[in-house]
Amino acid sequence: MKPSVRAVALLGLTQILGYGTLFYAVVLTAPRIAETFGWSKATGLGGFSLGLLVAGLASPRVGAMIEVHGGRKVMAAGSLVATLGLAAMSVVNGLAGYLAVWALLGLAMSMTLYDPAFATLGRLFGAAARTRITALTLIAGFASTLSWPVTLWLVETVGWRGAYLAFAAATLLLALPAHLLLPREGSVQPDIPPAEAGQASAIDPPATGSLEAGIRRKVFLLLALSFSCNAFLFIGLSAHLLAALIALGLPAVTAVAVGTLIGPAQVGARVIELAFARKTHPLGVALVSAGLIPLAFAVLVFAGVEPVPAAVFAVIYGGSNGLVTIVRGTLPLALFGADGYARLLGRIARPALIVGAAAPFAIGAVIDAGGPAAGLTLAFVAGCLSFSALAGIAVLLRQRCSFVVR
Structure with a gap:
């Protein structure tokens, strides 16, 4: 093997x-x-x-x-x-x-x-x-x-x-x-076949790894912010999503059925990424994954908390989470290179896990004070902040990093 x-x-x-x-x-x-x-x-x-x-x-x-x-x-x-x-x-x-x-x-x-x-x-x-x-x-x-x-x-x-x-x-x-x-x-x-090694080198362009210290620090901070907002969103909603949907009028059995769609959607998104996005820069995949969150919430806002819209929300939300998991590993590697990669992941994981630890309590407190819609709104804001941070990275690196490997 x-x-x-x-x-x-x-x-x-x-x-x-x-x-x-x-x-x-x-x-x-x-x-x-x-x-x-x-x-x-x-x-x-x-x-x-x-x-x-x-x-x-x-x-x-x-x-x-x-x-x-x-x-x-x-x-x-x-x-x-x-x-x-x-x-x-x-x-x-x-x-x-x-x-x-x-x-x-x-x-x-x-x-x-x-x-x-x-x-x-x-x-x-x-x-x-x-x-x-x-x-x-x-x-x-x-x-x-x-x-x-x-x-x-x-x-x-x-x-x-x-x-x-x-x-x-x-x-x-x-x-x-x-x-x-x-x-x-x-x-x-x-x-590692030579062709694959060459492809991997293109994903990690030398210009990105040789950024001046100020730009590297900004990229790191924005990446940590994006991952922390994702952790807040996904860990927080994992504790409250089904209860919030039920409180908004979805029958309990239907809410559970909707929840079961999240896991397959995660895996499905990862299959799509592996099959069709292998030559797309991880920052492009990250922007897509973060951009799916506003789309998912828009479905609930404009179509209402009904079985079909809730199911569509779960699929889009699950797909976003599936891609985010991949991005957690691939984007730091592409932006900063393999040298010091393990140490870098540990530094990025610290704020994300700490924020994730507080998320269930924070969203729960907001739900207690303002109802389930307020809790979902807080999660939506976290998703928008995540996307904004990634967009900031794209602006910083617009002349140093192509989204598509050529």
Whole structure:
């Protein structure tokens, strides 16, 4: 098996396990845990927000570690941290322990999820990592589809404590070996065909990497702003979208059915990107992904919260999220190059994860004060800010970076 195929397949497995156990499962487990201890649902989800906060704070350091030691060792260590945290969750007996475990799981997130995986591919394949990043997101896009039914079955069968023990076992027995089997840095260059390497170099034009310090700093800040607004939008709405649609008049069964369209739309958008946009500069893909958000909300505004418009909204919104995930890995690589890529991803992830941690509370507070329409409006504003930041990058680089590789 080629090193590139092996790396993507192994990381795909670990991303499904990581997102399934550390990210998506909390939607089903947090309410059960809160009920067990008599907490509010907000308290139960507060642990998850703490985990995102810790992940954001730790991400720059993790990126620096990957830059020095390589993703194989760092992600394997992250699997051990995740195993410990998931096992500890099964025996928590109070709020202090619960929050402490989530802090540990936040550290595991920073070492095992998309950002370190993208950094690992960047370290292995350099500028040619773009197609590998897209392929990885295609595999990982099935994390929620697979994890929610499995988590629900475990919770119903063995309870939430048993579910977390199962998560710990799966991480130890599957994710850890997969990380250890990743190719070593320096062993994959012969696997990159010359034609592909040339294409990757065009995606990362030398002029972009040689920007003067002032321009580079502006580009970095705008990129961090865009990614942070995306995190606010998508993490915030993941906690409130279905409830907001129901509150606006959509039947609960219909709202759930609409929500199920988001996952396939994410994967579909990634397939389209891989098939038709491989020669489009990642900044062009980023602008399209951010531009889809105003379009999605426009459907609800002009067509109303009815089943068909809501379904169209979900497809466009999901497609945008699917592309944004790819852009998180490919755009920094294209703008700044492979040198220092892991460290850069860690620096960009810090504000995005911190803002994402606050998003459910912020949007929830706005909904409580002004209703579901106000919460959706706040998410819409975040999407517009994301697009504006990317447009600012395009203006800064208009003479240095072509949207289409020639």
